[in-house]
Amino acid sequence: MNAPTAHRPALVLAVCCASIVVVVMDISIVTVALPSIRRDLGASVSGLQWTVDAYTLVLAGFLVLAGSAADRFGRKRVFQCGLAAFGLGSLLCSLAPGIGWLIAARALQAIGGTMLNPVAMAIVATTFPAPAERARAIGVFGSMSGLALALGPILGGALVDGFGWRAVFWVNVPIVAAALVATALFVPESRAPRARRFDPLGQLLVLVVLGSVVYALIESRPLGWTSPLVLGLFAVAALGVAGLLAHEPRRTDPLLELHLFRNVAFSSAIVMAVLALCGFGIFLFTATQYLQDVRGLPPLAAGLCLLPVGVLVLVLSPRTGRLVGTTGPRLPLVVAGSALALGGAAAAWLGPATPLPLVLAVFLLFGVFLGTVNPPITNTAVSGMPGSMAGVAASLASTGRQTGTTLGVALAGSAHGVWWVVAALGAGLLALALVGTRRRAEALSLPRPTG
Incomplete structure (x- = not known):
């Protein structure tokens, strides 16, 4: 069956809610720690921007791909991979010796995050097949974003004040570990009846466009808007957009419809x-x-x-x-x-x-x-x-x-x-x-x- 019934749907919902909380909270919780990160690691303003944007950029670039991968390979399996990647990325963030290592670990965190947010929603939808129950479950799941935004700055501030900025990352590790165990025990496997085909060239072009624009915007402050590097990055982004416009309409299952x-x-x-x-x-x-x-x-x-x-x-x-x-x-x-x-x-x-x-x-x-x-x-x-x-x-x-x-x-x-x-x-x-x-x-x- 594509969507077996969960024996304990409330626990499945709790696991999915925990995943969305850590993913969303890691956007807001980190911003409170940025001044401390700058002082401790000697980071520049652009380094702080990349600390946030390495996370959100990867989330934006791979969100659609992660959803289609879950439909093809199994939502539980991809969800578990996402939890593991997010937990490992969080641990590496807490151990980062420099700003470059921190940015790289944030990207790994986000790779895990892309496998949690859309996949968790699909798991919730298949776990509660009755329309009324599904509507209530999705309502609870959706409210977790607001809860995470409310908790993030407070929890981040308390952790930075009490234990230093690295604590905002290692706090994720026990949550992820518990979610991994609960997923293995209670979350049923499910797949889509027909999974969308992968679009590797479209995925690459999306990353080129987003990465070039973000890099140009961040570097425009130290280098200036007329810098050859900044102008070249915008040109690369424009070529990427042209490539998407030419490539995507030819695909049966394009990344971007x-x-x-x-x-x-x-x-x-x-x-x-x-x-x-x-x-x-x-x-x-x-x-x-x-x-x-x-x-x-x-x-x-x-x-x-x-x-x-x-x-x-x-x-x-x-x-x-x-x-x-x-x-x-x-x-x-x-x-x-x-x-x-x-x-x-x-x-x-x-x-x-x-x-x-x-x-x-x-x-x-x-x-x-x-x-x-x-x-x-x-x-x-x-x-x-x-x-x-x-x-x-x-x-x-x-x-x-x-x-x-x-x-x-x-x-x-x-x-x-x-x-x-x-x-x-x-x-x-x-x-x-x-x-x-x-x-x-x-x-x-x-x-x-x-x-």
């Missing part, structure tokens, strides 16, 4: 995902350094200042999902875009002497933004899609979010007046929310294949 972008709503959703999470990436990288380096707060205090963001995500996300189901995605997206634009503009005026309550009020705007942006983006991406394409559309939206976070962290150290960049991203998100979710957006779409 380019014909989906003929749908106005879907295209808008992907662009909104990139803009929104780019703004979040800038906030995540810049806010913790502002709190610790500019205001002189210890790591735990800095983490507590970010708690309102995670709490709002945890509270607003499920309510936003219900609102999208009843009224559509436009209102939450308008709220998200407005909050991001206002938050960016307000943060541009923060300084070392700004009263802390005012700083927290500005951070609340980012919490409102993040708590209202993800459900409507996913809904916009999959609405109007054929049933056979809904999963692919949702995975591309997730890839867009990871890509946005990666680009945001890269921009955080390279752009002057970075908070105004965030405000501009919010304005762009607001404009697309008004255009991409119009009732006639689907009618404006070109015909798309349904096979």
Whole structure:
């Protein structure tokens, strides 16, 4: 059978939730440790950016591949490989003697992470076949992202204050070890009836495009935008895009379903995902350094200042999902875009002497933004899609979010007046929310294949 019934579905759900918590938390938990990493390892700003982006870049580049590999080789098997790789990467991060080793270990962590997030969702969906139970299980699973964002800065700050920055990595090891044992005992194996074929050239081109753009953005600060290296990297990225446009339409099972972008709503959703999470990436990288380096707060205090963001995500996300189901995605997206634009503009005026309550009020705007942006983006991406394409559309939206976070962290150290960049991203998100979710957006779409 492709989807055998789990004997203890609650334990399977708990294992999958633990996996998503460590994967998402390792984005936010590390940002609190960045100032300590810089002092201990003598890292540059670009080194700190790569510490975050090596993780998010790999997540973005291999997300679709990991899902198709799980469908082909077995979800339990790939999930176990992901746990092992993530745990080993975490251990190597905690032992890294220099920034280069840390960046490499972060990439290994992310390789494991790509095999956890989409695969865990598929395991949850097959473990709970009844629609009502599945909806509740997916709701619990989805709320773990907000929980991880809320816990990450606080746990990271406490660990850095008490044990040093290496503790934010080795804390993953016992969690992963327990998850590996529980997976072997309780998670059933399952496969898709028909797995998508691999697209190695498409995968390589995606990595070339993402890697070149991120490298160029990070190096533009020390080298300048007109540096031959920076311009050459952008040229390589452009060639990679041209290669994708030429190669992907010829594939039976392409890595990127380019014909989906003929749908106005879907295209808008992907662009909104990139803009929104780019703004979040800038906030995540810049806010913790502002709190610790500019205001002189210890790591735990800095983490507590970010708690309102995670709490709002945890509270607003499920309510936003219900609102999208009843009224559509436009209102939450308008709220998200407005909050991001206002938050960016307000943060541009923060300084070392700004009263802390005012700083927290500005951070609340980012919490409102993040708590209202993800459900409507996913809904916009999959609405109007054929049933056979809904999963692919949702995975591309997730890839867009990871890509946005990666680009945001890269921009955080390279752009002057970075908070105004965030405000501009919010304005762009607001404009697309008004255009991409119009009732006639689907009618404006070109015909798309349904096979």
